[in-house]
Amino acid sequence: MRPSNKRFMRKLSERQFHIYSFFIPVFIMTAIFAILQVHPFGSGENMILTVDCYHQYAPFLMELRNKILHGDSLFFSWNVGMGTNFWAVFANYSASPLNLLAVFFPAKYIGDCVALLAIIRCGLTGLFMSFLLTKLDKNRKDLLLTAFSSFYALCGWTISYFWNIMWHDAVVLLPLIVLGLIKLMKEKKPLLYCLSLAICLISNFYSGYFVCLFLIFYAPILYVSITEKITLKNFWSAVWRFGAYSLIAGGLSAFLTLSTYITLQKSSATGGTFPKQFSVTNDLFDFISRFLVAPNPNIRDGMANVYSGIFVAMLIPLFFLCKKIRLRERIAYGVGLAIMYVSLSSRMMTYIWHGFHFPNQIPYRQAFLISFMIVIMGYKTLRNLGTFTKKELIAPCLCMIAYLILYEKVGEGQEGYLAICISFVFLILYTAIMRVIGERKKSAMFQQILLFCVLCAELVASTFATVSLVAAHESFTGWDFYGSHYDDIQTLKDESELKNEYGFERSEIYPAYICNEPALYNMKGISIFTSTARESFVKFIKNLGFHNNGINSMRNFGMTQVTGTLFGVRNMFDLYASSPIPNGFEEVENDLGIRHFVNKDSLSLGYMVDEAILEYTMNQTSVPFLSINAFVKSMGIEKDIxxxxxxxxxxxxxxxxxxxxxxxxxxxxxxxxxxxxxxxxxxxxxxxxxxxxxxxxxxxxxxxxxxxxxxxxxxxxxxxxxxxxxxxxxxxxxxxxxxxxxxxxxxxxxxxxxxxxxxxxxxEESAYQEMLEKLSDEQLFVNSYDSTHVEGTITAKEDGALFLTIPYDESWVATVDGVEAEILPVDDAFMAIRVSAGQHSIKLEYFPAKFGMCVKISVASLIVLIVFTIIRRIMESLAIKKRLEESEDSEFDVDEEEENSESVEDNANEPNSEVEKDPQEQSTEEGSESETEEAGKPEEAEES
Amino acid sequence: MNVFRKDNLISWKETRTKICLLASFLLPVVVLLLVAYKFKLYPFTSNCLITESMQETYLPVVTELRRKLFARESLFYTWNVGGGANFWAWIGAYAMSPFTLIYLLFPVSRIAQATEIIFVLKAATASLCLFLMLWKKENVVSPISVGLSTAYGLSAYVLTYSQQPWILDTVILLPLLILTLHQLILGKRNWAFAITCALVGITCCQAGIYMLFFVVAIFPLLYLQARFDGKELPKLSEIIKYFFIYLCIGVALSAIVWVPYIRALGQTVPGHQTLDIFEDLKADIKTWDFIERAAFSPSLIFPSDSVQDPSVYCGIFTIILAILYGLSSKIRFTEKLYSYCAIVVIYGTIAFRPTRFIMNGFHYSIEGEFPQTILISFLLVFIAGRLLSRGILIENRNQLWFAAGLLATFMTLRAAISDTASYASFAVYMAIALLIIYFASTYKLHTSKSNETPFWMAVIALAMVVESGLSFYGPIKEKYWHQVAQRNMLFADTSEGFELTPETIEEVKNNRVYQIDNSVLYKESDPSKTELLRSKSTFGQNGSFMLVEDQTSDNYGLLYGIPSLSSDSYLTPKRYSEVLRMLGINKNTDGTKIIPRSGTRITDLFLNLWTSKAENITAAEKELAESLYSNGYFLTTPNVFEDIFVSDDPFVVQNNLAYQLASVKPFTKMRMETIDTDNISQSDDGSFRAVEKDKRAVIELESEDFLSSINIPIYICCTSSCAVGIDVELEDIEGNVKVIDRKSNVSGAIINVTNGETINRRLRVVVNISMTDDKDFKVSVVTADREKLSWMEEMMKNNAFSITSHKSDSMEGTINATSSGEVVWGIPFDSGWSVSVDGKRTYTFAAYKAFLGIHIPTGTHEIKLTYTTPGFVLGACVSTGALLMMSFLAVMSKLPKKKKEEETKEEKEDEKA
Known part of the structure; x- marks a missing residue:
């Protein structure tokens, strides 16, 4: 074998447990999807698109894909809610770098893409967690590392929200961030921390916020845990570094997060009132049941999904009893756990955790953090099992069994007999294993393999049961329906727009089962469902009789001939050929298997109306018909429609x-x-x-x-x-x-x-005709448009307002005949420009508000990071140089040697580093049979 | 410290086994005698505690069996229940226990007392068998093992199923099964295991599946125990081989009982049940409640005990031993783990509906919700005995403290969270006192000098016996008094609990209702009536099936030896019950029973049904009885496959039947107008629905026309699954209302309101309904055309099957067919019937889904019906084969031994030479 191959094989052998940590969650999730007939497995009749993934994530992923493939700007999209700030949508839903994979999936296969992303994320979570656990356990790598990493990768949050591709990145990146934090505190290396935190924030600022909040109280825990000797100096040093580099990481992501934050000020997502009274919602007794195997996945409501392995949970009491773990560390983790529990049970804390807003469904979104802590605590305990007696090891198992019996009797949680029975079976198995460990008669390898097998069985059982429950409760989407007739609709839609003399028209799809269906089908539409939706726009639309949730969603159900005409909805596509299309739309023959309806009266993107519209305010208490009458009257129509x-x-x-x-x-x-x-x-x-x-x-x-x-x-x-x-x-x-x-x-x-x-x-037909007559002869001819620009001409018969059916957004800039014109809000929902009589050239440009400032902050942060890194490198070089000089004169300082060797160990790429490892670690990494330590062997404390 | 050291027991070493053996049998007898004395029961008075299934089913079946045995009648079939039934299946379900033979020793008037004696014998034998198992398997002979045996023999299960004594044989056979299995593992007496298995299959075939499961599940444990005990064992493969061979032989030996039983079960409601695992996946019993029931005597904690609750309790000390078993280092961990897991698994099979479905033979429990609970009681005693075999109960004080702490914690928590928190303080004090005695005695056993040891063991044993007695005393006092009070309507509403206050006790005593006198069962109300019933029941005179209201037992036909339609057993054919329901003559709605209601002339004639209402037979009733012809008819309208059940209106169904029998439809629907409703909505098809559930609904109907004829037979029926009361009134032109009939609880029953004064009056029917669900119901009012009825009777008389001779399993007669067509008998269709027409066997079919029917050509024919229990021949063949196989194996196993012995003999002789 050539030396390079040998090196490769050795490296592979060293990293085999990391590889397992990636592939075990991947394999389990893939197998479960296959069993559940998720496309392309088996009959392939299902997709994992469910809940918001069905309505929001997948359509926005498609929109991102289309934008990338067509070279469109990410700032704005006409395909969502008559035109909306896509930068905020992107930041909220689809900014994860992994989403770039969607480029390779056609529209019909978007479900497959989401499934693949979910699987890959689970794998990456396991991989990154294995890195962290290795670091926390002095580079020890074995099967149990793989099992515990997999438990985090397939924790309750993940297997309940596997379809949630927007928040999952925080779960994936958290171990890397904490690993970076350890490096920052211990080795003063900031890059990993800074970059991983920045990526986390960029991937999704909302879940990034959870991580930031978590780090505020977890950093002290980590500091207490990893610092050998706490001094004022290293304390302030840690605080300073943590604060500064966290800010830099935040600054790096500002170009996306800050600009989105500015947008969200106008959305419903930031609404809410801080609860005045402290109240606890979760009963602690019932809360413990959430750690049972295969707990009920709470997606709409219920307690947090905190499952992270019943064995791991059983190790928590032992963590606090373990004398090999420092008292201060135990106290710190205890406080941390208490904070997390209060976070999950107090309404005040829930409000804070969810970005000063009470979540609408998908409760306790930060629950993965408690799983993260528990897995770390469990892993630390696992490595010290040898310090416990047989009885101490068995006691938690028996207590858990007693808990199960009591829970069945008096528990008011939602866990059914499935969870209770499976947990009971595993508890019995773990009791037997703990006894084997406690007796110390069997070989360490036997113990390890035995425990690993049962842990894997638990992983499979819990994941399968929970994912199946999600599929049963929320139902997976039928593969056939989602994105069907995509190409046909593109053809019809493009043909129709080519024929349109005004150059701009909107389309909608029936039945509107998917909220953001226009985004899915890459068509300019009116439907919208996003947290970043402008609240005033949704409220305005609500009063026009469209189906809506009053907060951030509206669909084409409820559209009338009048509203369809006003908002330029020209095409309606009926996928099932049986939908009740609004009367007034005429069917156009085609041979593509779908029905195509056209509203010949539909108006262009803008048209001249009476200036009175600028004063128009929607009466929120009025019924839609009266609102439409008033709205149309404000345009200058005299009759009631x-x-x-x-x-x-x-x-x-x-x-x-x-x-x-x-x-x-x-x-x-x-x-x-x-x-x-x-x-x-x-x-x-x-x-x-x-x-x-x-x-x-x-x-x-x-x-x-x-x-x-x-x-x-x-x-x-x-x-x-x-x-x-x-x-x-x-x-x-x-x-x-x-x-x-x-x-x-x-x-x-x-x-x-x-x-x-x-x-x-x-x-009233005469009123409708009057409206058409008045509005249709002064329409905006759109000469060209793209995601951020619209250019057109309008001929106004008299002075008035050019009403634009674009939701009001401060980021638009308009010019009339080359002169900047003020964009006036119509009830804070639509836009209008004052235009004098005559022909005018109109130009609209979109650029997110204060985006420039946000980019500057990001660039500045990047510069600061680079400068800091260079300075640190120089300082390190100087220190090494100084040390080398000193070593010529005096003996090498033992402490420094240890520290140095430790830092070198972490860099596995350096082969020479092995020379300086202690014999135990070295033998572990060589992967020999004899090196495998007893599962319950106590951690070799450094002070010993 | 070994408390069972030989030197401790030397004083009574020689006689201890005999004394203990005797005590294990006699102690339960003594305890039960004391209980009987306390409650003034047989043998101290002639009163017996007989209620529920014992009264309704068991006693009638054994009475019929006894009668048949004495009369030397066939056991295959009986006419005395359900219009004719597969009696072999009934015997298999209820009366295959060898103890049943005891009934032959008693006169029929003392059959209730014999039942009490059999119960006592079964309890005592169970105790004895357990002692035998502990002695032979674990080599444990001590006062504590006697106490354990008594606790087992008088466990809550035995008490709970005291009214279903056919199930109690499992309690006796379980220890024997384990003992013989143990011996099989040791390579001894394989045949004993097979015979015990066969006994299980024969005496309690209902318990077959779960007993089979238990044997297979316990086999590894017994093997492990034998290995851990250092016994010399054959090879494992050999053991497994013989285990399965003799298990199969045992099962096959009993095939003569269970094959016919399963065939019969397939026709019943349980046989039609299906399992929807995901729908049914829920536990009916919470683990906590289950432990609660296992840990404390029902008498000490629970106000009553019933088959609806799992009866696990078999002594508090058994539980203490079961805990100490887990703590003992003398017992291997693997064994402990397996034992506890076995308990948990069996608990799982009890708690979850799907597993219950499987364990009960692929249907839900029929009589007694959780019959396999005995397995847990047995396992608890089993592991307690295992601990006894180790010689010491505790190795250090900590173990005792742990057990005490665990029980104390449990009791404390129980007081806080239990559903059944209402218990008398006396019971709590008793429980605490017993616990103190047990713990103190165990502690003394641990610490005392060797010569004190037997004393403390005796104390424990005595406490266990006293506890067993108390555990019987409490429930009997609570349960039976409560039931009897309910039965006698002493307290109108006892559903919310019957409180035993001094006043109520006095009232009960004064009314003597807590003592069910055996005369209730066998009271001779009217000798002439009984005589007529019996005389009419002979086929030589075209005997009738009788319907007697106010019967003391639902299966009264079996009790009196009279052909009857009533049937109260899960073995009632489902289809037959449903069809009778559709004809309007069966009160039962779910197909599990036949509870006859009075019908019309059509059903009376078709089924040969005679209903007697009064204690003394009236002249009209007598006339009616004599007007019946037969129970088989040639149909004037061919094609009986046509569905006559096109409507849920019984009159429509009866009209259709009459049309088939005599080509006439005698009933005409009376036009009724709804004049008033309360809480009722009416749909287009004429059905009604209560708008609000759980609320009383009333509907008033009035005939549109005045009744002009005199003496028009009018029938009214309200098809509903709820309690229905009907008032029938006549209103004259001036508005004067006269109530002519008033009946309550007549849901689905046909009311005959024939009245002679109907000229120029309107009929008004007021229906009161207590609607508990939102099902639709209909009210039908019909008039019968007298001429058509007469024509029908004439036609049926001409076409009747004339019976020439009959036996208990056969019938012979002649019939005249004017054309080729079908003959239908009013007896349930059963594949066991073979019918020959003029000596040639013919094909039988289920006419109208439930009745026996054949096809015959034109002319007069001699027809013979013969019944053989379906599956009996197959079962008998399998059993015989198994018997031969076992004999063959027994011979084969002896041969090598003999050969070996001969060789050894020869060798010895050679050596000598």
């Missing part, structure tokens, strides 16, 4: 009538908690033949709307059923005199309560 009509209520069940008039709607209150029905018909005197009717329902519960057009002679019934969402306008179709239109609202829920209002309107 929607006219409320009187309703005749034929039958009501489970509700109590509360009166009302057509203009305000008819009020009802629920009497029956589980089901209610309202049947009504429009008053025949209030409607005319051919009238377009709409319904709006204000209720906390969505209704199933059945529209039945009945004709007696000859007998004919046409029935349409719509599962309406809450807060959306329902298109009732056209009224025909020969048919009686019977509308039935069915409510079925477990807990119907409160009031509901029903209002029906007819669309």
């Amino acid at each position: 929607y006219e409320p009509i009187e309703l005749n209520f034929d039958m009501t069940e489970g509700v109590k009538e509360g009166g009302g008039v057509p203009r305000t709607g008819y009020k009802y209150s629920f009497e029956n908690k589980s089901a209610a029905t309202i049947v009504f018909t429009p008053d025949t005197e209030a409607v005319n033949d051919g009238d377009h009717l709409y319904l709006y329902l204000v209720s906390a519960d969505a209704a199933k709307v059945t529209i039945s057009d009945q004709q007696t002679v000859p007998f004919e019934t046409k029935e349409t059923k719509i599962n309406a969402k809450t807060y959306q306008i329902v298109d009732l179709g056209y009224y025909e005199e020969s048919f009686s239109k019977v509308i039935t609202l069915d409510f079925n829920d477990d807990d119907l309560n409160g009031n509901l209002w029903v209002q029906c309107v007819r669309q």
